[in-house]
Amino acid sequence: MTNSINQQLHQITSGISVIRSSEATDSDSLLGRVAFYLNEGYRLSLVCAKPLPQTILVTYCLVGKNPDRRHEIQLEVKRERPELPSLAKISFSASRFEREMADLYGIIPLNHPLPKRLVRHGHWPEEWYPMISSQEKPKFESDRQVGYPFQEVAGSGIYEIPVGPIHAGMIEPGHFRFFALGETVIRLRIRLWFLHKGLEKLFVGKTPAEAITLAEKISGDTSFGHSLAMTMAIEDALGITVPTRVASARAILLEAERIYNHIGDIGALANDVGFSWGNAIALDLKEEMMRLNSSLTQSRLLRGTLGVGTVKISDHLDLIGIDRIASKFEELIEILTNHSMVRDRFHGTAILGVAQAKEMGCLGVVARASGIEVDARIDHPFMTIGPTASTLETGDVNSRFLQRVNEIRASVSYIRELARFLRVEEPIAQVSTPPRESGFSLVEGWRGTIAHRVEIKDGIITNAKIVDPSWFNWPSLPIAMTNTIVPDFPLVNKSFNLSYSGNDL
Structure with a gap:
C-alpha cells in the first residue's frame, strides 16, 4: 500500500479556509481508503482520470463539511490493461463514475454489479475510447444497430410507453421508458447522453x-x-x-x-x-x-x-x-x-x-x-x-x-x-x-x-x-416516479428540472 498523505491549510478569501489533504494508494487499498472517508462524513464529489504515457491516473475527490475539508485519493492503472476495483457496494455515485470512465477511458471496474454502458452509444467503434485515443477521428458505424439493454418489466397488464429522445417543443433529447399498470408507473428507465459532445x-x-x-x-x-x-x-x-x-x-x-x-x-x-x-x-x-x-x-x-x-x-x-x-x-x-x-x-x-x-x-x-x-x-x-x-x-x-x-x-x-x-x-x-x-x-x-x-x-x-x-x-427521478400516475410525469419532471446538457458533457 502506498499512502503518502499531505495536508495544508489554504486561504481562499478573508476569513475562509479549506483543509486539504491528498494521498496516493493502490488497487488493493482503494476500497478501504474511500470507505474510511465516507464513514467520516465525506461525500464523493467527482472522479476524474488523466492519461499518462504508461498509465492512467485516477483521482477521487471527497469533500466534508464543518469545517470545509477536501481530500483527494489517487491511483494509477496500467494503460495496456486498465482496471480497478469497483466501489459500487459502498457508493452509488462511485458506481456511475466508474461506468463513465469505462466508456470514455476503457477503465474496467472489476466486480461492478451493473457494468452496462452509460455514456457510450452503440455506433461508437468497440475499441475506441475518446478521452485516451490519439488516433484520427474514427469511422462511426451509423448503420450498426445496438439496442440499449433496458431492464424489462413483465406481468399481467403491464405495458410500455416509450417517450423520446426527440420531444415536442424545445426540450433537449432524452429517452424515457415507462412500464405501467393502468395509469400507475411500475418502473421508469431513463437513457441520456444523446447530447454527449466531448x-x-x-x-x-x-x-x-x-x-x-x-x-x-x-x-x-x-x-x-x-x-x-x-x-x-x-x-x-x-x-x-x-x-x-x-x-x-x-x-x-x-x-x-x-x-x-x-x-x-x-x-x-x-x-x-x-x-x-x-x-x-x-x-x-x-x-x-x-x-x-x-x-x-x-x-x-x-x-x-x-x-x-x-x-x-x-x-x-x-x-x-x-x-x-x-x-x-x-x-x-x-x-x-x-x-x-x-x-x-x-x-x-x-x-x-x-x-x-x-x-x-x-x-x-x-x-x-x-x-x-x-x-x-x-x-x-x-x-x-x-x-x-x-x-x-x-x-x-x-x-x-x-x-x-x-x-x-x-x-x-x-x-x-x-x-x-x-x-x-x-x-x-x-x-x-x-x-x-x-x-x-x-x-x-x-x-x-x-x-x-x-x-x-x-x-x-x-x-x-x-x-x-x-x-x-437524474437517477432519483425514476425512484420518485414509482407508483405515481403517468399523467403526472411532466409535473414531476419539472419539479426536478434537471439539465440534459450539464449531464451530457
Missing part, C-alpha cells in the same frame, strides 16, 4: 480566459454558476486570492441566477397543472429579473462577467428593483399556495424519501426538499457570510415547489447583506499561495453543487473534469 476534452489546450468562456456553455441556464466554478478552480490552481468585494459581487450574481431560474420553475409547475395564469405572472417576474441582470452585467444570462481574479458588475445594484420583484413574487405565492387545483396536484405527488435521496447522493433543491442539509454556500463557502439555510422533509412535488420559494426569499435577503461589501475598497486579486498542479472548486448553482477540477501547466489547461448537480440527481 466538452471536457475541449477544455484541454485552452487558456484560463478561454476556459471560463467555454464553461458558460456547459448548461445555458447555469452560465454564471459554471463559469464561476471554472474561474474559482483556475484561481485555486494558480494560488490566487480575490478581495472580498470581488467575491461578494460574484455571490450576488450567483443569487441573481438562482432567483430568475427558480421563478421560471415555479411558473412552469403552475402551468403543468393547468394554471396558466400563474405561469404568465412568473414569466413576467423572470423577465424583470433578467432585465436587472442585464443592467448589472450587460448580459441577461450573466455571461462575459468573470475573469481570473476579477468580475464585471455595475456599481449600481438596483435593490429597489429586487424588492419590487420580491413583493410581486409574494403575491403570486399567496395565490398558488391557496389554490385548490395546485394543492391537489402538488401534495403527496412523487415522494423522494430522505433515505433514498441520501443513497443516490442527491444535491441542491432535490436534496433539501427531502430533508438533506447540503449547500456549498454553507458547507464550502467563499464568503464569510452565507444565506439562511432551509430544508423541508416531505420530498414531494409540493416540497420541491416550496423549497424554491424559500430559496428565492433567502436569496433576496442574502443579496441585501452582500451589497454592503460592494462599497469596500480593496487591493486587486493577488497570488497568496504557491501555484499547484491542480485546482478544485465547489459552487452552489441554482440546481445544486457544481464541482470543477482543472490541471494547468504553463498557463494552459491540461485536464478538466466537470460535474453538474444533475449528474447526481
Whole structure:
C-alpha cells in the first residue's frame, strides 16, 4: 500500500479556509481508503482520470463539511490493461463514475454489479475510447444497430410507453421508458447522453480566459454558476486570492441566477397543472429579473462577467428593483399556495424519501426538499457570510415547489447583506499561495453543487473534469416516479428540472 498523505491549510478569501489533504494508494487499498472517508462524513464529489504515457491516473475527490475539508485519493492503472476495483457496494455515485470512465477511458471496474454502458452509444467503434485515443477521428458505424439493454418489466397488464429522445417543443433529447399498470408507473428507465459532445476534452489546450468562456456553455441556464466554478478552480490552481468585494459581487450574481431560474420553475409547475395564469405572472417576474441582470452585467444570462481574479458588475445594484420583484413574487405565492387545483396536484405527488435521496447522493433543491442539509454556500463557502439555510422533509412535488420559494426569499435577503461589501475598497486579486498542479472548486448553482477540477501547466489547461448537480440527481427521478400516475410525469419532471446538457458533457 502506498499512502503518502499531505495536508495544508489554504486561504481562499478573508476569513475562509479549506483543509486539504491528498494521498496516493493502490488497487488493493482503494476500497478501504474511500470507505474510511465516507464513514467520516465525506461525500464523493467527482472522479476524474488523466492519461499518462504508461498509465492512467485516477483521482477521487471527497469533500466534508464543518469545517470545509477536501481530500483527494489517487491511483494509477496500467494503460495496456486498465482496471480497478469497483466501489459500487459502498457508493452509488462511485458506481456511475466508474461506468463513465469505462466508456470514455476503457477503465474496467472489476466486480461492478451493473457494468452496462452509460455514456457510450452503440455506433461508437468497440475499441475506441475518446478521452485516451490519439488516433484520427474514427469511422462511426451509423448503420450498426445496438439496442440499449433496458431492464424489462413483465406481468399481467403491464405495458410500455416509450417517450423520446426527440420531444415536442424545445426540450433537449432524452429517452424515457415507462412500464405501467393502468395509469400507475411500475418502473421508469431513463437513457441520456444523446447530447454527449466531448466538452471536457475541449477544455484541454485552452487558456484560463478561454476556459471560463467555454464553461458558460456547459448548461445555458447555469452560465454564471459554471463559469464561476471554472474561474474559482483556475484561481485555486494558480494560488490566487480575490478581495472580498470581488467575491461578494460574484455571490450576488450567483443569487441573481438562482432567483430568475427558480421563478421560471415555479411558473412552469403552475402551468403543468393547468394554471396558466400563474405561469404568465412568473414569466413576467423572470423577465424583470433578467432585465436587472442585464443592467448589472450587460448580459441577461450573466455571461462575459468573470475573469481570473476579477468580475464585471455595475456599481449600481438596483435593490429597489429586487424588492419590487420580491413583493410581486409574494403575491403570486399567496395565490398558488391557496389554490385548490395546485394543492391537489402538488401534495403527496412523487415522494423522494430522505433515505433514498441520501443513497443516490442527491444535491441542491432535490436534496433539501427531502430533508438533506447540503449547500456549498454553507458547507464550502467563499464568503464569510452565507444565506439562511432551509430544508423541508416531505420530498414531494409540493416540497420541491416550496423549497424554491424559500430559496428565492433567502436569496433576496442574502443579496441585501452582500451589497454592503460592494462599497469596500480593496487591493486587486493577488497570488497568496504557491501555484499547484491542480485546482478544485465547489459552487452552489441554482440546481445544486457544481464541482470543477482543472490541471494547468504553463498557463494552459491540461485536464478538466466537470460535474453538474444533475449528474447526481437524474437517477432519483425514476425512484420518485414509482407508483405515481403517468399523467403526472411532466409535473414531476419539472419539479426536478434537471439539465440534459450539464449531464451530457
